[in-house]
Amino acid sequence: MKQPELNFNMTKSINYIGLFIFAFYLFSCGINNESILLGNWQAVNIEEEGNALKVDPGVVKFNFKENGNYTFSSTLNYREAGSWNLEGNILYTLDTVNQQSVEKAVQVLHLSTDSLSIKMNRNDNSRIIELKKTQ
Numbered sequence: 181m182k183q184p185e186l187n188f189n190m191t192k193s194i195n196y197i198g199l200f201i202f203a204f205y206l207f208s209c210g211i212n213n214e215s216i217l218l219g220n221w222q223a224v225n226i227e228e229e230g231n232a233l234k235v236d237p238g239v240v241k242f243n244f245k246e247n248g249n250y251t252f253s254s255t256l257n258y259r260e261a262g263s264w265n266l267e268g269n270i271l272y273t274l275d276t277v278n279q280q281s282v283e284k285a286v287q288v289l290h291l292s293t294d295s296l297s298i299k300m301n302r303n304d305n306s307r308i309i310e311l312k313k314t315q
Contacts, residue, residue, distance in 0.1 A: 213291055214266050217244050221296055221311040228307045240309065271298065 223240035226233045235255050243251045244264055250273060252260040262276035269288045275281035289308070290297040296311040 213288075216291055216293055217266060217271075217296070218246055219244065219313055220315040222314050223309050223311050225310040226307065228302070228305050233307075237309075240311075242311065 221242040221244075223237035226235060226237050226240065239253065239255055241251075241253050248263050248265065250260075250262060250264040252273070252275075260273070260275040260277060260281075262274045262281070264271065264273045266272075266288070271286050271288050272283055273286075274283045284300075286298045286300040288296070289299050294313045296313070297308060298311075299306060299308050301307070
């Protein structure tokens, strides 16, 4: 028995429907940026206004926890701990150790499973910190 031939337009429509379903699946099951951010991060480069700062970037560390808490340590024995949340490409932190602290917002320039780049303003200067995931 001879099988009926599919109309070219029908085949094309089936391909588009399949492509649409595949694209929908990819976007609906996309990686959650908050889950990528979880874990320990260590700076590998710090620049201010395009110039590398003369500090050991390895002492600058973040830890983002699933419960919404974070810790931060930096040069001169500076420490923060508190809550964090990520909204789009803006990372908000609120230091609850220092009662005088206000919520801070930094721009996430890049986030992947092993690297993070953030931009902040400090004393009217733009600072970019590049970090790598350590755990």
